[in-house]
Amino acid sequence: MLAIFLVICTLLLGGFLLQAAAARQEAGAQRTIGVDVTIRKEGLTPALADRLGALPGVHRYNAEVPVRAGAQGFTPLASKAPGDAAAGDGKGALAVNGVRDSGMLLPFSYGSTKLTSGRGITPEDAGRDVAVIEQRLADENRLKVGDTLRVRSADGERTTPMTVVGVFRDPAREPTVWTPPHQLPGNQLYVPVGTAQKLGEGEGEGDREGEGDGAATVSAAVLKIGSPDRARELHARTEELLGKDGFDFRVNDKAYKDQVLPIQRVGTFAGLIVWVIALAGALILGLIVMLQIRERRSELGVLLALGEKKWKLIGQHAVEVVAVALPAVALAALAGSLAGQSAGEALLGREDDKPVSAPRAPDTEMAPPTVRVEPADVGKVAGIALGISLVSTVIPGIGILRLHPRSILTDTA
Structure with missing residues (x-):
């Protein structure tokens, strides 16, 4: 689960960093190229x-x-x-x-x-x-x-x-x-x-x-x-x-279309990545939690037989997933600070090796994008990770509400 959460948080952070870098580069391009x-x-x-x-x-x-x-x-x-x-x-x-x-x-x-x-x-x-x-x-x-x-x-x-x-x-x-x-x-x-x-x-x-x-x-x-x-x-x-x-x-507006529009497309693509990763992450983690609930039926049955509240059992799973999500966010922030700049240059950097149909003005060449991990971006990733944690535990947790201790222990026995 930690590995899956790490991949999800890294991709989410990458999408936000790419969006921010594209926005900064687009603003700079509008001033220099226009x-x-x-x-x-x-x-x-x-x-x-x-x-x-x-x-x-x-x-x-x-x-x-x-x-x-x-x-x-x-x-x-x-x-x-x-x-x-x-x-x-x-x-x-x-x-x-x-x-x-x-x-x-x-x-x-x-x-x-x-x-x-x-x-x-x-x-x-x-x-x-x-x-x-x-x-x-x-x-x-x-x-x-x-x-x-x-x-x-x-x-x-x-x-x-x-x-x-x-x-x-x-x-x-x-x-x-x-x-x-x-x-x-x-x-x-x-x-x-x-x-x-x-x-x-x-x-x-x-x-x-x-x-x-x-x-x-x-x-x-x-x-x-x-x-x-x-x-x-x-x-x-x-x-x-x-x-x-x-x-x-x-x-x-030829120079603008040649250089600014590709940046806008990258920013749009990054936004799409965020939504896809968030939905896919919630689905994958939801399936994992559902499998865990099935494997832990006997544990749940004993706790219910001892008088534990069903909503507390759902909360227990949510806390477990959140406990895994927070270190994944921290590791994703570290990975973003180390590899974000090179990834941003690969996607948003100047494409000097590509042939162009017309000469390019020297003063319209854009510097490589600046990719930096901001606290706001990490906060967004943490918020989405917590949201995924809740969705992936609450929805499968509906099955816990339908469980009865006697039937669980009888089936387990």
């Missing part, structure tokens, strides 16, 4: 993007403000292919991308574009004039992290000094045909949104707040939410903020 919602609207300003990012349920957000700019004191890259070097629209050779959080840009988050030194643009850079430049532009002008470069607005009226805080490498190769300078991969810069607004064409004092007609506008706002279920609520709040028409709302 679901990306891209919102586009003509005339969307950085101020409106900030209000979208402040909506309930948004964990992280990014706003993209693309502008054109010129260089002062350094030389932009030029196409090496033959062509009309004088051709262009005169708006500047640099493609400046104003962002709030460069880590949310797909080339950076999926690792195709990598930082070779320094860091990217972060929300803490708001109000600062900093830049992340491409490796080829840095090599051409011997620039490194900590240097200052001066970027001129497209209309030539404003020049903004910027501190280089990072250098990245774009995997795109140089075009084999002549290409305008601002379309060359090496002439791409990433700066904070406020800096991009300063460089925006035709910008006045009011425009800098995103209120003027000539101010630089947001091409896309990307919001990260916890799960696809929150997308409908976010859409409703976006309608309240931007109006019902005129904006594009797209949900990208």
Whole structure:
């Protein structure tokens, strides 16, 4: 009976530990992976993007403000292919991308574009004039992290000094045909949104707040939410903020489905295990107690003949089973603390050895689950074990209520 109880309690504890680990990992995955919602609207300003990012349920957000700019004191890259070097629209050779959080840009988050030194643009850079430049532009002008470069607005009226805080490498190769300078991969810069607004064409004092007609506008706002279920609520709040028409709302939940849904399935499976083990344990132990009652008929007959109450005999069996259940719970808790982590990693760990259909973002890779034995989990197992003990003794004990001492002793004799 102790061995059977130990197996039951160990499996029950394993189910609870797996459920708790899956819940913790799912909560962490919702924060790190989440679901990306891209919102586009003509005339969307950085101020409106900030209000979208402040909506309930948004964990992280990014706003993209693309502008054109010129260089002062350094030389932009030029196409090496033959062509009309004088051709262009005169708006500047640099493609400046104003962002709030460069880590949310797909080339950076999926690792195709990598930082070779320094860091990217972060929300803490708001109000600062900093830049992340491409490796080829840095090599051409011997620039490194900590240097200052001066970027001129497209209309030539404003020049903004910027501190280089990072250098990245774009995997795109140089075009084999002549290409305008601002379309060359090496002439791409990433700066904070406020800096991009300063460089925006035709910008006045009011425009800098995103209120003027000539101010630089947001091409896309990307919001990260916890799960696809929150997308409908976010859409409703976006309608309240931007109006019902005129904006594009797209949900990208592929990474969420690839990594979070399997965790949810494991948690559901663990819950099913708990119910199955509890029912099967009660059935098995009930059969064992019933066999014990049959083997101890003579003992029961003598006790009944001596005037013992039938309910006390049932209580005696219940105490015996409980006395076996409690040490089984303690041994199961010890086994869970020793083997729980390895079992959790086997069921919930990262599946890096499995092929995937699309590249996985480095910042969406989840750490192995943390499996730990909590007092609450042990309490649940103990409660279920006591419940099994009562069920497995009371139901077979109904037969004791039907016993008569004379018939028992006569049959035994």
